[in-house]
Structures are given as C-alpha cells and as structure tokens.
Amino acid sequence: MQWEAVIGLEIHAQLATRSKIFSGAPTAYGAAPNTQACAVDLGLPGVLPVLNAEVVRMAAKFGLATHSTVAPRSVFARKNYFYPDLPKGYQISQFELPVVHGGYLDIDLEDGGSKRIGITRAHLEEDAGKSLHEDFHGETGIDLNRAGTPLLEIVSEPDMRSAAEAVAYMKKIHALVRYLEICDGNMQEGSFRCDANVSVRPLGQAEFGTRAEIKNINSFRFVERAINYEIERQIDRLEGGGEIVQETRLYDADKNETRPMRSKEEANDYRYFPDPDLLPLEIDAAFIEQVAASLPELPDARRDRFGAEYGLSRYDAGVLTASRELADFFEQTVQAAGGEGKLAANWVMGELAGQLNKEGRDITASPVGAQQLGGLLRRISDGTISGKIAKQVFEAMWAGEGDADTVIAAKGLEQITDSGAIEQAVREVLAANPTQVEQYQGGQEKLLGYFVGQVMKATQGKANPGEVNKILKRLLAK
Amino acid sequence: MFQKTISELAAGLRGNEYSSEELTRCFLERIERFDGQLNCLITLSAEQALSEAREADRRLRAGDAGPLTGIPYLHKDIFCTQGVRTSCGSRMLDNFIAPYDATVSEKLKAAGAVMLGKTNMDEFAMGSSNETSFYGPVKNPWDTQRVPGGSSGGSAAAVAARLAPLATGTDTGGSIRQPAALCGITGIKPTYGRVSRYGMIAFASSLDQGGAFAASAADAAALLQAMSGFDPRDSTSLERPLEDYSAELERDLAGLTIGLPKEYFGDGLDAGVAAAVAAAVEEYRRLGAEIRDISLPNAALSVPAYYVVAPAECSSNLSRMDGVRFGYRCENPRDLEDLYVRSRGEGFGAEVKRRILVGTYALSAGYYDAYYLKAQQVRRLIRDDFTRAFSEVDVILSPTAPAPAFRLGEKAGDPVSMYLSDIYTIAVNLAGLPALSIPAGFVDGLPVGLQLIGNYFAEGRLLNVAHRYQQVTDWHRRLPAGFAD
Numbered sequence: 001m002q003w004e005a006v007i008g009l010e011i012h013a014q015l016a017t018r019s020k021i022f023s024g025a026p027t028a029y030g031a032a033p034n035t036q037a038c039a040v041d042l043g044l045p046g047v048l049p050v051l052n053a054e055v056v057r058m059a060a061k062f063g064l065a066t067h068s069t070v071a072p073r074s075v076f077a078r079k080n081y082f083y084p085d086l087p088k089g090y091q092i093s094q095f096e097l098p099v100v101h102g103g104y105l106d107i108d109l110e111d112g113g114s115k116r117i118g119i120t121r122a123h124l125e126e127d128a129g130k131s132l133h134e135d136f137h138g139e140t141g142i143d144l145n146r147a148g149t150p151l152l153e154i155v156s157e158p159d160m161r162s163a164a165e166a167v168a169y170m171k172k173i174h175a176l177v178r179y180l181e182i183c184d185g186n187m188q189e190g191s192f193r194c195d196a197n198v199s200v201r202p203l204g205q206a207e208f209g210t211r212a213e214i215k216n217i218n219s220f221r222f223v224e225r226a227i228n229y230e231i232e233r234q235i236d237r238l239e240g241g242g243e244i245v246q247e248t249r250l251y252d253a254d255k256n257e258t259r260p261m262r263s264k265e266e267a268n269d270y271r272y273f274p275d276p277d278l279l280p281l282e283i284d285a286a287f288i289e290q291v292a293a294s295l296p297e298l299p300d301a302r303r304d305r306f307g308a309e310y311g312l313s314r315y316d317a318g319v320l321t322a323s324r325e326l327a328d329f330f331e332q333t334v335q336a337a338g339g340e341g342k343l344a345a346n347w348v349m350g351e352l353a354g355q356l357n358k359e360g361r362d363i364t365a366s367p368v369g370a371q372q373l374g375g376l377l378r379r380i381s382d383g384t385i386s387g388k389i390a391k392q393v394f395e396a397m398w399a400g401e402g403d404a405d406t407v408i409a410a411k412g413l414e415q416i417t418d419s420g421a422i423e424q425a426v427r428e429v430l431a432a433n434p435t436q437v438e439q440y441q442g443g444q445e446k447l448l449g450y451f452v453g454q455v456m457k458a459t460q461g462k463a464n465p466g467e468v469n470k471i472l473k474r475l476l477a478k
Numbered sequence: 479m480f481q482k483t484i485s486e487l488a489a490g491l492r493g494n495e496y497s498s499e500e501l502t503r504c505f506l507e508r509i510e511r512f513d514g515q516l517n518c519l520i521t522l523s524a525e526q527a528l529s530e531a532r533e534a535d536r537r538l539r540a541g542d543a544g545p546l547t548g549i550p551y552l553h554k555d556i557f558c559t560q561g562v563r564t565s566c567g568s569r570m571l572d573n574f575i576a577p578y579d580a581t582v583s584e585k586l587k588a589a590g591a592v593m594l595g596k597t598n599m600d601e602f603a604m605g606s607s608n609e610t611s612f613y614g615p616v617k618n619p620w621d622t623q624r625v626p627g628g629s630s631g632g633s634a635a636a637v638a639a640r641l642a643p644l645a646t647g648t649d650t651g652g653s654i655r656q657p658a659a660l661c662g663i664t665g666i667k668p669t670y671g672r673v674s675r676y677g678m679i680a681f682a683s684s685l686d687q688g689g690a691f692a693a694s695a696a697d698a699a700a701l702l703q704a705m706s707g708f709d710p711r712d713s714t715s716l717e718r719p720l721e722d723y724s725a726e727l728e729r730d731l732a733g734l735t736i737g738l739p740k741e742y743f744g745d746g747l748d749a750g751v752a753a754a755v756a757a758a759v760e761e762y763r764r765l766g767a768e769i770r771d772i773s774l775p776n777a778a779l780s781v782p783a784y785y786v787v788a789p790a791e792c793s794s795n796l797s798r799m800d801g802v803r804f805g806y807r808c809e810n811p812r813d814l815e816d817l818y819v820r821s822r823g824e825g826f827g828a829e830v831k832r833r834i835l836v837g838t839y840a841l842s843a844g845y846y847d848a849y850y851l852k853a854q855q856v857r858r859l860i861r862d863d864f865t866r867a868f869s870e871v872d873v874i875l876s877p878t879a880p881a882p883a884f885r886l887g888e889k890a891g892d893p894v895s896m897y898l899s900d901i902y903t904i905a906v907n908l909a910g911l912p913a914l915s916i917p918a919g920f921v922d923g924l925p926v927g928l929q930l931i932g933n934y935f936a937e938g939r940l941l942n943v944a945h946r947y948q949q950v951t952d953w954h955r956r957l958p959a960g961f962a963d
Contacts, residue, residue, distance in 0.1 A: 039578055043798040045571065045805075046558045046580060046677040048712050078794050080841070082818055089797020140814075142802070271841035273850055276684035276791055278713050 001239070002203035005231045006211075007166045007196060008158035009223075011173055012151050013183040014127070014191040015058045021126050021150035022049030022092065029189050033143035037129075041148040043087030048277050051076075055150045056281065058182035059099045059124055060291040062152060065180055065298055066119050068103025070288055076124075076278045080271040084142050085129035093153075095272040098123035099281060105176070106300065107168040108318055117169050118157030125151050152182070158197065158208065163227035167220050170194060171322070174220075175299050179324040193218045198230045200238065209234070210244040214251050214258050226251035230258050302327055310334065310341025319349055326363045329370045336374020340381050347377060351394055368397050376404035389413050389461050416463045419471065422455070425463065426471050429454045440476055448472060479504050480640045481957070484549060484697040487643065491538055491548045498538065498548030502531040502592050505550045509594065509641045512961060515622055518636040520555045520613050521563050522595040530592045537590050545724075546704050547590030551644040552636050555596035556603055557688070558677040559583050566679045567599040567611040567629075570799045570806045570825035580677025581709045582646060582688050589704040594642055598632030601827045602796065603653055603681040605629050606899045609890050610829040617886070618661060619958040620924055624883040627657030627899075630691070634661040637691045639961040644701045645691040650681050651784055652878075652903025654689045655915035659878035659927020662917040664698045664944065664954060665691045668937045670910035671716035673702075674709030680795040682788035683714075685907040694954050695916060695944035699723035702937065718935070726938040727945040732766035734943065737871030741777035742902050748881040750921030755877045758918040758928050758947065762875070765946055770871055774863040779856045780905035781897060786840050786853035787908070792830075793837030799825065832893065861909040868933040873943055876902050878915040878927030902929060912937045916944045917953035925953070 020027055023040035040047045063070040077095035100122035106114050129144035154173060160166045174192060177183035185192045199211035214230060217223050229251075234244050249258040274280075297305070299321050306317035306327075321327045326348070333344045352373065356366060368376075376397065380390050385408060396407040408414055416422055429451055430437055440447040448469070455468045479501065482490065490496055506524050513519055527550065534548035558564045558576035560583070565571045579587065586593070600610040608616040608631030616631040618624040619639040626635040630647030634657035637645050647654040649667035658665025666689050673688035680686060690701035703723050709715040738759065743752065763769055801807035801821025808820035826834070840849035867874060879899055889896040906913045911931055918928035928947075932940040948954050 042803060044576065044578075044803075045564070045566070045574065045679040045798065046576065046675075047578075048676050050711060050713050080794050080797060082797065082800060084800075084802050084814065087798060087803065089800060090794050269843045271794070271838065271843075271846075273790060273794070273841055273846070276682075276714075277680075 003200045003231075003235050003238075004203045005161055005163075005227070006158045006199045006201060006208055007160040007163070007227060009156045009160070009166060009170060010195040010197070011154040011156075011170065012193050013154060013173075013177050015055050015150040015152055015182055016184050017052055017054045017058070017150055019052060020148035021052050021055050021124065023148055025148065027149050031145055033132075033141070033145060035145065037144040037147055041087065041144055043089070049092060049275075051278060051281065052150065055124055056099070056283065057291055058180070059122065059152055060283065060288060061180045061182055061295060062122055062154070062177065063100035063103065064288070064292055064295060065176055066100075066103035066105055066122075068100045068119055068122070070283055071097060071099055071101065072283055073097065074099040074123075074281045074283075076275045076281065077272045078275045081268050083128070083131075084140065085131045085144070085147070087129065087144060087147055091126060091128060092275055092278070093125035094123035097280075099283075105169065105172055107165065107172050109168070110164060112315075115159075115165065117159045117165075120155045120157050122152050122154045125153060127151050158199075163224045163231070166196060166227055167224045170223055171220060172299070175323050179296055179299055181296075187218050190218060194223060196223060196227055196230075198227055198234070199244070200231055200234045210246050212244065212246065212258070213248045215248055215261065217251050222251060222253050225253075225256055226258055229256060233258065296324075299324075306330075306341075310345065312341065312345050316345050316349065320345060323363070329363050329366070332370030333374045333377065336371045337377035337381065338374075340377055343377050343381065344374070347373060351391060355398055367400060368394065372397055372403050379404050379408060383415060383417060383464065384408065385413055385415050386461065386465055389415065392461075413462060416459055417467060419467055422459070422463050422467050423471050423475075425455050425458050426451075426468065426475055429458060430475060437476065448476075451476075480508060480643070482643075483694060484545070484643060484692070484700045487549055488545055488547075492543065498531040498534040498592060499528060501548065502527050502550050502594070505594055505642050508639075512639055512641060516617050516619060516635050516639060516641075517614055518597055518616055518632040518639070518641055519552070519595045520565055520567065520598050520632070523562050523593060524595075526562065527592050527594045530587075534590045534592060544589050544704075545700050546586070548592065549644065550592045550594050550642055551586065551646065551701065552595060552597045552633055552642040553583065553586075553593050554630050554633050554646045554648060555599055556648050556679045557583050557646060558679070559593070559596065562593075562596065564596065564679070565612070566603070567601040567613060568826065568830070569612040571679075572612065572806065574805050576677070578677060581674035581711060582705050583677060585704055585707070586646075591644075591704065597630070597636055597645060600629035600631065600653075601830050602679070602792070603629040603648055603650055603686075604792070604829050604833055606652070606656060606896050607884070607886075607889065608632065608657075609886065610827055612827060615886055618883045619961050620662060621883065624885055624924070625660065627660035627879070627883065629653040629657075630665075631657050633691050634658050634663060634665065637661070637663045637693065638958060640693075640957065643692065644697065646688060646701070646705065647691050648678060648681075648686055648688050649903075649907065650685045650687075650788060651907050652900040654691065655878050655903050655913060655927065655929060656900055658691060658915040659917075659929075660883040660925065662925025662927075662953065662956065662958075663691055663693055664695050664914065664916050665689065666695075666698050666702055666914035666937065666941065667906070667912065668702060668706060669716065669912045669934050670907075671714050672706050672912070672935075672937065674707070674712045674715050676709055676711040680791075682791040683795060684791060685784075685788060687907070694948050695914070695941045696724070696727055696948075698914070699727060699941045699945075702941075721938050723938050723941050726942045729942045730766065731762070731943065731946050734767040734873065735770055735871040736762055736767045737770050737772035737867055737874045739772050739774040739777065739867070739874060739876060741774050742876035746880050746898070746901070747877060748921065751877050751879075751881060751926050754919030754921065754926040755875075755928055759875065761947060761950060765950065772867050772871060772874070774860075774867060774905065776856065776859045776863050777905055780860055780908055781901055783853040783856040783860070784904045784908060785836065785897060786849045787857065789833040789837030790840045790850050790853075791837065793834045793841065796826075796830070796834060801825070829893070857908045860905050864905075864909045864911060864931075872933075873936075873940065874931040876929045876931070878902060878929040882921050882924035882926060906931055910934070912940055914940050914944055916947065917956075918951075919953055
C-alpha cells in the first residue's frame with residue numbers, strides 16, 4: 001500500500017527580551033543556578049505577574065509577518081500541573097484565545113515548487129525551570145533561572161507531508177524569527193525547539209490517521225530523523241496489522257528512535273482557566289500600525305528583490321536570504337565591492353561558504369568580513385588580479401594576513417597587464433613548444449588552452465588572462 | 479488613651495502629649511493583658527514595633543509626619559512582611575518569612591504606622607469563624623464562647639477589644655464585613671483593584687481585596703487611605719486617582735437614596751438583627767435619606783456561584799505550596815509524589831483541602847463548562863443586578879450577617895450552614911463592589927452589623943454615609959465588658 005505522512009509542528013521560540021515575561025528578572029543564558037530568578041519567578045506566596053510589553057510587540061511582529069490575525073483581545077490562562085521546576089504549580093499560557101491566529105508561510109520545495117503551510121496559532125507563555133538530575137547523588141536539583149522566560153509557541157496546520165517539508169518549514173520559521181529579531185534561534189541553548197505531530201494514512205484517504213507527538217526536538221537534523229523514524233514505525237505497525245496509539249514520544253538521538261514517554265507524565269488534566277491575576281490582553285489598531293511600521297524587510301520579499309536587483313536566480317537568492325545575517329553579509333559585500341551582485345553571490349555561496357562549512361563556522365564568525373571580501377572583489381573587477389589569483393588572496397586573508405590590497409602587495413600578485421611583458425612571455429612559450437604551435441596552426445585550436453596555461457604558469461598566474469588570449473591568438477595567427 | 483479616635487491620637491502625638499513609643503507600649507500592654515483570652519495574634523513583633531515607634535517619633539519631631547505616623551496597627555497575617563513571619567494561619571507557612579513586603583505593608587511602613595504584630599485568621603482566609611486557623615480559634619470579646627467571624631477574625635476581635643486602634647483585613651466573600659459585624663466594629667472592603675494585592679497571599683484572586691478595620695468609619699477612612707492606590711506590580715490594580723476619603727465624611731445625607739433589597743430581608747434572617755437594621759433605616763430617614771425597596775433578583779445564586787469560583791481559583795493559587803521551595807515539608811519523603819502528598823496532606827487543614835478538592839473538580843475536563851463557566855455567567859447576572867439597582871439608588875443597605883456571633887464549634891461540622899453566614903456579603907465580591915459594615919445595635923448583648931454597599935469607586939460616599947450614622951449613634955463606641963479599662 002502507498003502511505004502518506006501528515007505532519008504538524010509546534011515550535012517554541014524563546015523571545016529575545018531582556019527581562020522575563022511576567023517579572024523584571026533578566027533572561028540571560030548560562031548564569032549560575034537560581035541567580036536570575038526573583039520572588040515572582042520563584043512563585044513565592046503573594047507575588048503577582050505583570051506582563052512584559054515587549055513580548056506583546058514581538059508576538060505582534062510574528063503575527064504580521066505570517067499574514068496572521070493579531071487578536072484585539074487575547075487571554076492568559078493557567079495550565080495546572082505539579083512539577084518541581086514549575087514553581088507556581090501552573091504555567092501561565094494562552095489557551096482559548098491566543099494572541100496570534102490564522103496565518104501562513106510559503107516554503108520552497110526540493111522540486112523547485114513552493115507550498116503554503118498554514119499557521120493555526122501562536123501564543124505567549126512562560127517557560128518552566130530546569131530539573132538537574134546529575135551531580136546530586138540520587139536527588140534532583142532545581143534551577144529556576146529559565147522559569148518565566150517568554151516563549152512564543154507557534155502551531156502549524158497538519159500541512160506537511162514529509163520530513164523534508166517539515167524541516168523546510170522549521171527552517172523558514174527559524175529564519176523569520178531571526179529576521180524579526182524576536183528570537184536568537186539558538187537551538188543548542190534551547191531557544192528554538194519543536195514538537196512534531198506525525199501520523200500516516202493510505203494515500204488518497206481523506207481522514208487523518210492517529211497521531212503521535214514527538215516532544216522537544218532541538219535540531220533540524222533530529223527533526224528530519226525523528227519524523228522519518230516515526231513514519232516508518234507507524235507504517236510498519238499498520239502493515240503488520242497493528243494500531244497506532246495516540247501518545248507522546250521522545251526522540252533518542254543516540255539510538256535514532258522514538259519511544260513512548262511514561263504514561264504518568266502525560267496523564268494530565270491541565271484544568272485550564274483564565275488567569276485572574278492578569279487582565280485580558282487588548283491590542284489596538286494604533287499599536288498594530290506601529291509594529292507594522294517597525295517590521296524589517298522579510299525573507300521572501302528580500303529574496304525577490306535580490307533576484308531583481310542583482311540578477312540572481314530564485315535558488316541563489318533563496319540561499320542568500322535564508323538567514324538575515326547571510327543576506328546582510330551579502331549586501332554589505334556587494335556595497336563594498338561597488339556593485340557586482342553576481343560576482344559577490346558566487347563568492348559568498350562558493351569560496352566563503354565552503355571555507356565556513358569546512359571549519360563549521362557561522363557567517364557571523366567569518367574571519368573574512370563583508371568589507372574585506374568586497375575589497376577583494378573590487379580588485380577582481382578592476383583587473384588588479386584575476387579570479388584565480390583572487391582565490392589565493394582569499395586564502396591568505398582567511399589566514400589573517402590582512403586585507404586584499406595588503407596581501408596582493410606583499411605577495412606581488414598584481415596582475416600583469418603590460419602587454420609588452422605578456423607578449424614577451426607568450427613568445428617564450430611559443431618558442432619552447434614548436435610542435436604544439438605546428439599542431440595548432442594545423443587546425444587543433446583546442447591547444448589554445450594549453451598555451452594559456454603555460455603562459456600563466458610562466459607568469460605565476462599574474463598575467464591578465466584576457467590579454468594573454470588576445471596576444472596568443474595574434475601571434476599564432478601569423 | 480486606647481479609646482481615642484485616630485485623629486485624636488494623631489493630634490496628641492503632634493501636640494507632644496505622648497510619644498508614639500508610649501502609645502505603642504500602651505497597646506502592647508493591652509495585647510499582653512488580654513490576648514491570652516482572645517488569641518488574636520499569631521506573631522507579636524514588639525521589638526520591631528518599638529523601633530518603628532521611635533522612628534515615628536523622630537519623624538514627628540522633624541515635622542515629617544502624616545495622619546498615621548506613630549499610630550499602632552495590627553496586620554492580618556496574610557500580608558507579607560519582610561523579616562516577620564507570614565503564616566496565613568496555616569501550618570504550611572508556619573516557617574515562612576517573606577523576603578519582601580506586600581505593597582500594603584510597604585505603604586503603611588512609609589506612612590509611619592507602627593505594626594504591633596500579625597493577626598490570627600482562618601487558614602488561607604478560608605472560613606467564617608476563625609476556627610480553621612492552625613493557631614487555634616479567636617474568641618469574640620463580647621462573649622468568649624463565641625466566634626469573632628472570619629476570616630479576618632483576629633483583626634476584628636483585636637480592634638473590638640482595643641488591642642490596636644486599627645487593623646488590616648482582606649475580604650474575599652465577607653471576611654472583613656462579617657467579622658466586623660460579629661465584633662461590633664467598622665470594617666470596609668473597597669472596590670476590587672483599589673488596594674494592591676501584591677504580597678497579599680492569594681485565596682481567590684478575582685475576589686480578594688484588602689481593607690480596613692477600626693472602631694469608626696472616620697478611623698477606617700484614615701487607614702484605607704494609606705493602604706489604597708494604583709500599584710504597577712498588580713495588573714488588576716485600578717489606575718485612577720485616589721480620592722480623599724476623609725474630605726467627604728461630613729457631607730450631608732439629604733437627597734441620598736438608600737435601597738433595601740428585599741432578597742436580603744427574607745427567610746433565615748434573625749428577628750433581632752432585622753429589628754436593629756430596621757431601626758437604623760429609621761435613623762437614616764431622620765438624617766434625610768430617601769428609602770426605597772429594590773430587588774437583586776439573582777441574589778440567591780451568589781453563594782453557589784461563589785463556592786465554584788473561589789475554590790476553583792484557590793485550588794490553583796495554593797498549588798505553589800508544594801513543599802519544594804518554602805513552607806512545610808514532610809519528613810523523609812520517599813519520592814516526589816510522596817513529598818507532594820504528605821507535605822500538602824500534613825500542611826493543609828481540612829477546610830482548605832475541602833476547597834482545593836471542590837475547585838479541582840470544578841475545573842476538571844468535562845466539568846469546566848457546567849461549573850466554572852456557568853458560575854462566571856452567574857457572576858455577570860449578579861453584577862447586572864447591582865448595576866440596575868445603582869441606577870435607582872445611591873447606596874444599598876442590608877444586614878451584614880443573618881445572625882449575631884454563633885458559638886465556637888456550633889457550625890464547624892456543617893460547612894453549608896457556615897457558608898450561609900456570608901449570604902449577604904458574597905455578592906459584593908462577585909461584583910467587585912465596595913461595601914462596609916458598621917455596628918447598629920445588639921441582640922442579647924451581641925453586636926449587630928449593618929452593611930452598606932456602594933457603586934464602584936464609592937468608598938468615600940460609603941464612609942460618609944456610615945460616619946453620619948455614627949455621629950448620631952454610639953454603638954461603635956461601646957466596648958465589651960472586661961476589655962473596657
């Protein structure tokens with residue numbers, strides 16, 4: 001039987017505010033345990049939550065950027081359950097009336113097409129603390145630094161049909177929240193993580209199958225693997241005559257498998273009800289307008305502009321706008337190079353991306369900055385060096401030997417454009433290769449490349465290739 | 479000295495007739511002398527009080543004194559006080575010392591008021607008799623075999639016996655007005671949001687409101703003034719200017735219309751209480767008020783609605799008492815579940831557990847719509863009743879409680895009968911309105927309370943209406959025998 005997977009994602013994006021969602025305590029990551037939790041975060045008796053206005057602005061930004069409705073009135077609700085790292089015995093979240101609902105995002109597919117993924121809702125909530133099970137000799141330590149950190153939970157429609165689509169969607173959301181500067185997207189630190197709802201059904205069947213929820217996956221790679229594993233598991237089970245149980249599962253990256261969480265952990269009736277400590281959140285049109293005016297250029301718009309403005313293919317423009325940092329880097333490079341979008345695109349996606357990849361670095365940690373790379377490209381376009389020499393210069397720049405001009409001067413790599421000097425070199429090459437000259441003149445014009453190579457070798461690559469070509473053709477024509 | 483009004487005490491302090499330290503010692507001595515009989519205090523903070531009094535004396539000498547500077551008061555043990563235990567009447571918080579002051583504590587400190595100690599109360603403010611306190615019941619000074627009412631029973635009994643001229647309270651369903659009535663003093667619960675709830679341990683967040691006890695309306699006005707005001711730390715706090723309650727006190731009552739809701743004078747009302755209230759109504763007529771019969775048709779729904787909303791909110795509010803970070807923890811827990819079950823099982827008393835169970839049930843999947851949602855709808859009906867009434871009258875008058883103080887233990891085994899002692903006070907909390915109780919006579923030597931309910935933000939008007947009555951009556955000046963010297 002042919003099976004079809006149905007996937008929906010719930011993404012938790014930690015909002016990049018300085019202070020917590022309901023208290024003034026700082027949100028910085030990595031501090032000593034329990035040093036960033038105030039009385040409100042600790043849930044001491046009598047304390048009250050006060051909503052951080054910045055989180056509302058951030059949620060509204062996300063809503064506007066995903067064509068969603070930013071609700072004029074939304075309500076904070078309490079989700080009640082006991083756990084030691086949940087100080088109040090309830091989490092303040094949004095339940096029936098979320099701040100954002102009913103939007104979408106278009107993702108690019110591998111076949112070059114695109115697909116619209118619905119965004120059901122996005123709601124604000126507070127994060128819990130952390131339970132630390134190591135180093136406490138059979139006991140559990142509680143760190144409440146993270147308690148009260150603002151989260152935006154983004155819930156998609158079950159619109160994805162493969163792990164690849166799910167990853168494309170997740171990457172798109174990841175890029176978007178970073179463009180919007182509402183989340184740092186750091187997946188190692190847990191600032192961006194997701195739960196995946198996965199089910200399968202016979203191809204062509206309208207009803208959904210029974211779904212399993214895979215909790216807390218914190219990398220794109222794991223999302224892809226976890227979903228693929230889960231799809232296969234469900235198909236195997238169904239084909240073996242079994243049934244799928246609706247349950248919550250955990251992905252174990254070491255074993256590359258999902259397995260059910262203990263049923264105790266999910267047998268919760270959360271007893272949601274509106275939090276009487278917080279008034280309904282009311283957002284007026286003026287606030288929305290103000291947020292709309294503050295929105296940066298969004299990834300899709302930027303991709304289209306790159307295509308039109310720099311003559312890039314949709315694919316290249318898509319790669320360059322996949323992250324705000326990369327797109328910014330590219331545009332700064334173009335500017336520093338004095339135009340030359342295509343050249344810059346080739347370098348950023350080629351040489352630079354290759355080096356970054358090799359060393360596992362992020363664009364923001366590139367040893368060659370946009371200004372420097374632009375400076376190098378300028379020397380290519382003004383004919384100071386050839387593209388080939390440029391790679392040599394780039395390597396030196398990468399190794400920290402200075403900017404392009406410094407490296408070119410220090411290594412004497414400036415291109416020979418003096419046609420007298422080039423002609424001299426050409427004559428020497430021709431004189432040394434009488435057989436090839438004869439063959440060329442006998443009609444084997446492919447040999448031109450051989451002569452160019454020899455001349456470049458003789459000039460250590462510094463001869464202007466165009467000039468070499470021209471002179472070679474002239475001299476060989478005789 | 480202990481019988482003086484707040485303005486007399488303030489004048490005496492300013493006129494150097496006595497110091498705040500002397501005044502404070504006077505009340506500390508009364509506490510020492512009488513509290514053994516009454517059990518009004520959970521924590522006495524004598525040394526801190528004397529040091530605050532000396533600081534107040536410095537302010538008085540420096541001419542930097544407000545109306546409450548140097549005046550002693552007792553603080554309900556539900557308000558967090560930095561450095562002084564805040565037990566909320568529960569074993570659960572018997573060891574809890576808050577690292578912060580409630581906004582009310584902070585405001586009273588800033589006003590220079592001198593805190594003598596923390597008063598006894600029903601556990602987590604859940605009760606109408608003060609019998610649910612972990613620290614034992616408070617006795618009514620008018621008859622120590624009887625309850626003082628609750629939950630702010632310690633505060634009410636203490637003011638009645640003049641262990642302090644002022645005391646704070648909180649009122650979720652009548653917890654200021656009912657004990658004020660049963661103890662023969664004045665108690666006011668302002669509009670929801672007028673007094674900050676920050677640092678006031680939550681029972682039912684949408685109903686809880688801090689307020690004031692004193693012998694008279696004029697004195698209560700002074701305390702309420704100092705407690706009130708917008709607080710950015712409480713999202714439900716009212717962001718509107720605070721009026722001057724004392725300035726309105728003398729306003730004439732001619733032209734005032736008073737409504738008598740027929741539903742508050744029906745079956746179950748003690749005949750003696752009814753007679754005392756009727757006499758007060760006549761007094762108001764003489765003062766120039768026009769009396770009208772009105773109806774609050776949904777009044778009978780208020781107790782059932784309240785006993786869904788309040789337990790639902792408390793079941794969630796009290797979840798933080800889990801034995802993990804503060805408060806009572808059972809000995810040698812086997813595992814996490816054992817820690818929760820025994821810490822909460824041993825830390826909470828029976829009434830608190832009953833309400834947590836009721837509230838948990840009401841919020842459970844499948845019951846939410848039938849209980850919590852329905853109760854919220856009823857709440858709207860009750861509010862609408864009042865809105866209609868206030869389009870016809872300025873103030874609503876009723877008995878505060880259906881009967882005078884009952885005997886200790888009389889209702890302890892019958893929660894429903896206990897809950898019905900708040901039948902006239904609960905609707906006010908569901909609607910968020912201000913209301914007060916003033917003494918209006920006696921039945922068999924026990925005080926009767928008269929309730930005045932005002933429209934939103936009408937605290938000033940209510941205190942004025944109460945004050946004019948107290949100018950022509952002396953119920954509020956009477957002291958229980960045995961505490962009068």
